[in-house]
Amino acid sequence: MKHPKRWIIGFLLIGGLVILALLPGGEKLEFEVAGEFEREVLIPLPTIGPFDLSVTKTVAYLWVAVAVIVVLTILISRTLKVHPGRFQYAMEALYELSRDGIVGSVMKSGKATWFPYVGGVFLFILVNNIVGLIPLPFGEHHQPSFYAPTANLNVTLMLALFTFVFTHYAGIRKNGALRYVRAWAPAGAPPVLKQIIWAIHAVSEIFRLISLSVRLFANMVAGHAILAVFFAMALIFQSYLVAVALQGASVLIYLFEIFVAVIQAFIFAILSAVYIGGALDQDH
Amino acid sequence: MNPEAAKLLGAGLAMGLGAVGPGVGLGIMIGKALESIARQPEVSGDVRTNMFIGIGVTEAVALYAFVVALILIFVA
Numbered sequence: 001m002k003h004p005k006r007w008i009i010g011f012l013l014i015g016g017l018v019i020l021a022l023l024p025g026g027e028k029l030e031f032e033v034a035g036e037f038e039r040e041v042l043i044p045l046p047t048i049g050p051f052d053l054s055v056t057k058t059v060a061y062l063w064v065a066v067a068v069i070v071v072l073t074i075l076i077s078r079t080l081k082v083h084p085g086r087f088q089y090a091m092e093a094l095y096e097l098s099r100d101g102i103v104g105s106v107m108k109s110g111k112a113t114w115f116p117y118v119g120g121v122f123l124f125i126l127v128n129n130i131v132g133l134i135p136l137p138f139g140e141h142h143q144p145s146f147y148a149p150t151a152n153l154n155v156t157l158m159l160a161l162f163t164f165v166f167t168h169y170a171g172i173r174k175n176g177a178l179r180y181v182r183a184w185a186p187a188g189a190p191p192v193l194k195q196i197i198w199a200i201h202a203v204s205e206i207f208r209l210i211s212l213s214v215r216l217f218a219n220m221v222a223g224h225a226i227l228a229v230f231f232a233m234a235l236i237f238q239s240y241l242v243a244v245a246l247q248g249a250s251v252l253i254y255l256f257e258i259f260v261a262v263i264q265a266f267i268f269a270i271l272s273a274v275y276i277g278g279a280l281d282q283d284h
Numbered sequence: 285m286n287p288e289a290a291k292l293l294g295a296g297l298a299m300g301l302g303a304v305g306p307g308v309g310l311g312i313m314i315g316k317a318l319e320s321i322a323r324q325p326e327v328s329g330d331v332r333t334n335m336f337i338g339i340g341v342t343e344a345v346a347l348y349a350f351v352v353a354l355i356l357i358f359v360a
Contacts, residue, residue, distance in 0.1 A: 267337070
């Protein structure tokens with residue numbers, strides 16, 4: 001017995017786990033993952049035509065995210081200092097990342113024109129993803145529930161449509177409509193092959209729209225579904241041992257989800273920059 | 285086989301098999317990127333940016349499988 005203290009701690013740990021395993025669990029609760037993604041109506045409003053104007057969980061989360069962005073950016077830009085504080089340093093790092101890391105590294109021309117859009121979309125998605133990890137009282141009966149606005153296909157499709165429209169707008173404004181569309185197929189190819197390549201490229205433009213929106217949507221849905229399952233596992237198994245083990249695991253998954261939130265915002269912004277840059281400087 | 289069971293089985297198969305290809309692809313890509321960074325540390329910034337673009341494009345394939353699985357469970 002070299003380390004008696006360690007043995008005592010070890011026995012206490014094992015004893016604690018055995019007691020936890022033997023304790024009777026709480027009430028059994030039904031749990032549905034899909035319920036986490038239902039759009040609860042917070043403020044019912046009338047429907048005009050095909051548009052339901054009610055304020056749902058998604059809209060409330062979007063408002064919170066927009067408020068965070070507006071307050072952060074306005075406060076920090078009002079009180080700029082030569083020796084930056086913590087928040088100013090963080091915002092400067094984000095600005096630098098979107099200017100040099102995203103726009104600067106993939107676009108050749110039109111950097112100054114398109115930086116505001118790409119940087120804005122990066123900040124918007126980043127704040128939305130991270131706010132989505134914080135439980136806010138927008139659930140059923142104002143219970144705290146966490147939900148990312150970007151885990152809603154309507155939001156991500158809208159963002160992807162912005163990129164889609166801006167890509168073609170940028171390409172047509174710089175190259176002219178006819179030259180822009182013609183450059184979708186390489187000039188040197190034989191005529192029949194050229195038409196096939198052109199058609200494939202035209203289809204791929206539509207698929208960019210789908211992949212851009214579905215990537216962000218599916219990532220956020222998958223992340224939130226895994227988190228919800230981990231939180232609910234203790235209720236399903238009715239065991240304190242599982243509850244203790246899974247709380248540790250869900251903290252790790254939370255950390256991973258923060259990483260995913262940043263990476264997905266980065267990928268959305270960088271792909272937007274790649275598409276817009278590709279439309280500006282067509283290589284073939 | 286009853287349709288409910290077939291639905292769940294199909295969703296599981298779609299997600300599981302759909303994750304194989306992108307998993308292999310991501311492993312190869314990130315491995316190659318690390319290799320090239322180790323050979324030439326001075327280009328690490330460029331390599332990392334392009335790696336993230338590649339990750340985004342490759343990962344989308346697995347996410348299509350995820351969406352198909354969701355459709356099979358909740359919509360079909």
